[in-house]
Amino acid sequence: MSTPSHAVHAARRVNPFRAALLISGLIALGFGIAVLVWPVKTALAVTGVLAVYAIAAGIVYITVAFIARWQSTGSRIGHSLLGLLFILAGVYAFASLRESAVFLALFVTVMIGVMWIVEGFTALFALGETGSTAMTIIFAIISVLAGFALLSTPVWGAGFLWWFFAISLVVLGVLNVVRALPLKN
Template identity: 45%
Template sequence: MTDSLASEAKSLFKSIRVVLAVSGVIALIAGIVLLVWPAKSAVIVTGIFATYLVIAGLVYIGLGIFSRVKGGWARVGHIVLGLVYIVAGVIAFANLGVAAATLALVVVIFIGISWIVDGVVALSLLGKDGSRVWTLLYALLSIIAGIVVLFSPLYAAAVLWLVLGISLVVLGIVQIVRAITLGKDAKEFVASAKADSAL
């Protein structure tokens, strides 16, 4: 292995290490923020979502106005959709606290419904699946979890936010450790490559 190849490998390892470290630090900070300030972080997430709605609305309106390829109704549809997005974004910005609570409820209710549907689908596959006991267990747990979430959406939203925060902290720490250990692995790799090229 030549010195240029060893330096390229070292550079690649360094780039990967930086990406792992930066993403780990961001995940760790985000997780801590979610755990320490859950209400404020929910408002920030809602603000980001509201910003997305306004920007997406402007893009759709631009597509509707300036598109020469689309037909008349498609252009009108894009403009109407853009206006709906902008109105939703402005309403969310008007009261971010209420919008955050509403968004959390909608997401949690969607999760509850999707778990129930997933359980029903698993039950419908019961006769076709080889492991009936596991399929039945999964289906029942999924349906029960979905019902519990639907009957206590605020509690479920709080638990989901807590789990998200803890997950981000753990994943951030793991990413940082990976970045550190990758640095050691890179040094060993480059040293062994140089030793091999000397032979």
């Protein structure tokens, strides 16, 4: 009976790092393609997942309120109300999935626009603390302009961000799959 050589044995082992890269790359690639091919359906699916999360979180909060007898009455009432709000939000999202998806997209777009504006002004306020004044000013101007562009056309901005997100997922997914392939022995 012969024993396998070290090289054969090493080739049979699964490299967990490469496996993680491959799995995460395939998931990102699949989701990115889904967003590109079915942008509305994918947005509705994401909204549905968030609705399920909201309902589950609401059930957990209400359960905590009833089980956690050691908590104060105010804490238990707060958990109950929070749980009820989560459940109502989740049920509403399911009842009007399309409108909830649009609201979510616009909300995220507006928040990103506001954050880019704040980030640009914050960069200007920290101008003396950076190593490159010119690059900081360019960054601040681009950040503020991009923020105002998103705020002035949030529907277009939401579409652009969704498209950009999809392209990024496809590119990063492919790169992770390639990184996972054993190119060297």
